[in-house]
Amino acid sequence: MIKVDWKKDYKREFICPKCEKDFMKLNGNGYGGEQMFKCCSCGVRKKVFCSSRRIWLAPDTNLRWVSRQKVSDFICPEPECNSKTIEFYAIQKCRTYFKCSHCHTVISGSVENSRNNRSRFSNEKFTIMPFNYDSNTWDLRSINCSIIDESDTKYIINFESVKYIWFRILVKKYIYYLCKVGMSLKTINTHMSGLRSFSFYLSDNYIIDIEQINRSLILDFISCQTTTNITRLRIRTLRDFLTTGTIQKWFKFDQDIIRDEDYPKLVKASPDPISDTVRKQIENKLHLIPLPIARMWIIGFFTAMRPAELASLRKDCLIQEGDNWKIVWNRSKGKDQHEVPVTRVIAKVVQEQQEYIHNLWGSDWDYLFCHYRNLSTKVPSQPKIKPVKIQINSDNKAFIKCIRCLINAENIKDENGRLAKFTASLIRPTRLTQLFEQGHPTAVVSSWAGHKELATTSLYYIKVSCELIEKEAGHIQKALFNDSGNPLYYESMPDSFWKNPTAHKLDLPSDHINTPIYGYCGLPLDQRCDKFRACYTCSCFVATQEKLPQYKKVLSQLIQKKKNALADGHDVLVEQFSKQAEQLDKIINALSGVQ
Numbered sequence: 001m002i003k004v005d006w007k008k009d010y011k012r013e014f015i016c017p018k019c020e021k022d023f024m025k026l027n028g029n030g031y032g033g034e035q036m037f038k039c040c041s042c043g044v045r046k047k048v049f050c051s052s053r054r055i056w057l058a059p060d061t062n063l064r065w066v067s068r069q070k071v072s073d074f075i076c077p078e079p080e081c082n083s084k085t086i087e088f089y090a091i092q093k094c095r096t097y098f099k100c101s102h103c104h105t106v107i108s109g110s111v112e113n114s115r116n117n118r119s120r121f122s123n124e125k126f127t128i129m130p131f132n133y134d135s136n137t138w139d140l141r142s143i144n145c146s147i148i149d150e151s152d153t154k155y156i157i158n159f160e161s162v163k164y165i166w167f168r169i170l171v172k173k174y175i176y177y178l179c180k181v182g183m184s185l186k187t188i189n190t191h192m193s194g195l196r197s198f199s200f201y202l203s204d205n206y207i208i209d210i211e212q213i214n215r216s217l218i219l220d221f222i223s224c225q226t227t228t229n230i231t232r233l234r235i236r237t238l239r240d241f242l243t244t245g246t247i248q249k250w251f252k253f254d255q256d257i258i259r260d261e262d263y264p265k266l267v268k269a270s271p272d273p274i275s276d277t278v279r280k281q282i283e284n285k286l287h288l289i290p291l292p293i294a295r296m297w298i299i300g301f302f303t304a305m306r307p308a309e310l311a312s313l314r315k316d317c318l319i320q321e322g323d324n325w326k327i328v329w330n331r332s333k334g335k336d337q338h339e340v341p342v343t344r345v346i347a348k349v350v351q352e353q354q355e356y357i358h359n360l361w362g363s364d365w366d367y368l369f370c371h372y373r374n375l376s377t378k379v380p381s382q383p384k385i386k387p388v389k390i391q392i393n394s395d396n397k398a399f400i401k402c403i404r405c406l407i408n409a410e411n412i413k414d415e416n417g418r419l420a421k422f423t424a425s426l427i428r429p430t431r432l433t434q435l436f437e438q439g440h441p442t443a444v445v446s447s448w449a450g451h452k453e454l455a456t457t458s459l460y461y462i463k464v465s466c467e468l469i470e471k472e473a474g475h476i477q478k479a480l481f482n483d484s485g486n487p488l489y490y491e492s493m494p495d496s497f498w499k500n501p502t503a504h505k506l507d508l509p510s511d512h513i514n515t516p517i518y519g520y521c522g523l524p525l526d527q528r529c530d531k532f533r534a535c536y537t538c539s540c541f542v543a544t545q546e547k548l549p550q551y552k553k554v555l556s557q558l559i560q561k562k563k564n565a566l567a568d569g570h571d572v573l574v575e576q577f578s579k580q581a582e583q584l585d586k587i588i589n590a591l592s593g594v595q
Helices: 115-121 165-180 185-204 215-223 228-247 276-284 291-303 307-311 344-364 397-409 424-437 442-449 454-460 466-476 495-499 545-568 571-591
Strands: 023-029 034-039 045-049 054-057 064-066 086-092 095-100 106-108 137-139 156-158 318-321 324-331 336-342 371-373 386-388 505-508 517-521
Touching: 156 185, 165 185, 165 228, 185 228, 215 228, 276 397, 291 307, 291 336, 291 344, 291 397, 291 424, 307 424, 318 344, 324 344, 336 344, 371 397, 424 442, 442 454, 517 545, 545 571
Parallel strands: none
Antiparallel strands: 023 034, 034 045, 054 064, 086 095, 095 106, 137 156, 318 324, 324 336, 371 386, 505 517
């Protein structure tokens, strides 16, 4: 807060709200601390409330708030109050606070009044600041504009918060080096945050020189971190900073000052997809929310996009190749291009969204989706929704708010009777789990997700449901055995075996020469069989537990047939019956639990 000299500080400050041609001048004091201003052209007067005669300047802006200034169209959020007597209260840490003069509730502004937020929410593009190495505020666009994307707003780096001038000088060298080598803006901001935190630690421990930093100090700093993810980020930042500084000869540190074992083990949580019960309820109610938001769900779910990828999806993402369609997009995480084939229904949804965006802004907007304001938390239809020409943030709060509003309004509950929870990050593992449960191999699901390793898909994105476990357990409980009595793994059987076991079923009657066959054939349906009626000696024969009584009966028949053939001098039949009896005896022993 600063004291105000009204004649000096507010000279030519207010433009006349009526004629907008001239400035208003101070014209005396009103009641209750009011200051009166008068237009020199049309004579219109304006009141400014300021009982304490103090003004507040919002950071990085010309916006001025006057103490106890009335705010029109603001309603107290307290249910028992709902008063419209809201006044400006204070500005702290870039956030504006208001106070209800009726119930004295202090209300925080919705967003911080910072440069980054004003750039994002007002769609204002600040001019590039000229680069000055000695300045404590850098515009990274003036160093290397190639590291800045259209959606990036955090391109201003402020070094004033870095403790100790000697450490600040080194941090500047490091950040400048990262910009020149083309490091991503996200990585630069992460390293800047880590070094700023480390500077606070140096200040608290009175470290006044780079040579005082040792392994013991770093380990102590690491132990002060709160979470595993933050600890790993801090270690990564320090290790890269010290390694880069040593290579660039800014200072000299041993390469083992930070080691691999210093990183805490990263334990990723198991995938937690949306249950089918909740998903089906949401999809059945999508018609209740605005169509553009519903299209976000449909396209995002089918393609299994990450929230950030859905936010940056281009308007020309849909490509037709003959009768087939596909969606192509650039992935910020993998730094590559990914594509997924889509059905004609999904292609039509994309085309409808393209038409919607074109009707809004024509060729002035390159993205398939946009940001929205005036969203309701109670009415799913969002009657006051307003599209704005701003790229969606990676967290996609508008989308999340609409789906959560739908869940609350329609009382969508999970299997436990609790209100369903939703975040945009749940869509990806939900879709990949669905593909897996539909019978697609893990390799296909991994390719759909764009993962380089199958383990990433299976560990972090696919959840095996209880229903699937019961289904697979049913296969395992069939106790499949091969011709030698060894267990058969169901993964080794052809897909058609599990989809239609009847097609592989063997139930062949006997005669005086051939042996009755009971069980299943493990050969693919389109493959030729070279051992017809000699199934018990075939490696593709599958024996099951429920056929054990038949196998015992067939074994006794084979033994008798062998004796008859031996008495008649039929050596070929003797050999045939002997082999079948031997293999069938192994199967019976295995099924009976005989070792």
